[in-house]
Amino acid sequence: MNRRFSWFNATSLTLGFAFLYIPIVILVIYSFNESKLVTVWAGFSTKWYGELIKNEAFLDAAKVTIQVAILSSTFATVLGTMAAYVMVRGGRFMGRTLFTGMIYAPLVMPEVITGLSLLLLFISIGLDRGVTTIVLAHTTFSLCYVSVVVSSRLVSFDRSIEEAALDLGCTPFDAFRSVTLPIIAPAVISGWLLAFTLSLDDLVIASFTSGPSSTTLPIKIFSAVRLGVSPEINALSTIMISIVTVGVITASLISKRSITRRRDEEQKADQ
């Protein structure tokens, strides 16, 4: 559909995006506020960023969070890509329905239930809560997201290229590495990024599965926010928002470039 962009459309887009972005913009602006009161402007200052760097508890939590996010998103990408391959190319095998169900179910599961059930598992097998348990928990729910992203890419790609590689003497593993993987790479990378942000963002599951020595940043923020708004949290939020924004824009530019490059190559091949 592409017709008549009316005043109504322009207004609803403007209001819609204002609704989506004004809260974030206010949050960022007031992180540079001199005053301790978050809602009263008292002049420009970067002192809350200074306070933040001095706050050991936040720094420790940030370290744990990044460690967990990197480990869990990497595991989730490997397992999720395997699961996607099984779903799309696996053919029939025993318990296939159960397998697909287990991939899709965590996507709609309330986080409180996932968190509770994993905690009860860790306790019943006697695993101490800490970084390991958070990584296990995050890997489990983000591998499902990764496999959905990767399998949509696998479905759309031409299988005959892979078969050609096999006919030309590649082992299945070589064919996967030199043909399949480069083609699905953008989906694998965006799966990794998705898993990374999901892990970075998660409060509920991490609260259930973390131990006293392994507080993550969202848990820290949540307990601070319950006591009220503070400019330090605004500063921390601003840093996190900037990292994500730069990441998303870079990723979309890279994928845009790879699409145009592929189109150019296809055109050359046609000539």
Place this chain on the structure above:
Amino acid sequence: MNIRRLFLIAVPYLWLGALFLVPFIIVLKISLSDAAISIPPYTPTLDFSGGWEALKQFFSKLDIENYVFLTEDDLYWKAYASSLKIAIISTLATLVVGFPIAYGMARASDEWRPTLMMLVILPFWTSFLIRVYAWIGILSTEGFLNQFLMWIGVINEPLSIMNTELAVYIGIVYTYLPFMVLPIYSTLEKMDASLLEAAEDLGCTRTSSFWLVTIPLSRPGMIAGCFLVFIPALGEFVIPSLLGGSQTLMIGKVLWEEFFNNRDWPVASSVAVILLLLLVIPIILFQRNEEKNKELEL
């Protein structure tokens, strides 16, 4: 079956089995146990060393006492009912806010669409917690909304929105808006504009062609969007606990408090089991809707 294929299937299968399926069986089992002052705080615990007799005794000790307790205590009924109410109202509100945005995006020119698309997705990548936190400063009594409304002279006294159900609605609409906009946009984008021309040639006004053509054709997207908002909203914890007051009951919050504050694991587990049963129906309906859409596309 060759070894490589077996390995490829077995690894993710076993992982999900051990960390997704088994935990559920444990929740189900603990929901049938009794609370106890011990570590872990429930009884009976499964012990295989006692042999068959001990196992039989173990099963005979399980009962549905916790579920009976849930039906007797008003708190849980109210929490389930108010979660359903909040989830339904906020889903409809998200639809009303989201549809015009998706409609505007679908009508925008081709060079604008990727940018608009990214603008909708970007907040989704930003931390959920931060986006909810941003509203505390806006909705509180001395917050920006009240300052603004008093400055333009609409109100004389600050409104109390923070810690009410209204704040929870605003929070849910705000955080789940992308889930509503994207599926509606994707159905509207695929719509054939010549259908509208045909309707108008046959005597429809612009408004009636919108209601008779655009709305029915975008229904699959609207339904998908509604489920994508409703399902997570029902079990929501962060939004009611940060924006809602102590009187805002939602089942996710009750479960959390039962577990962390009262340390009653068996009751928390049975609350979880019932929440899951409540979710099974919308999830099955959602799956059906998706399958129907796929068939229509073929």
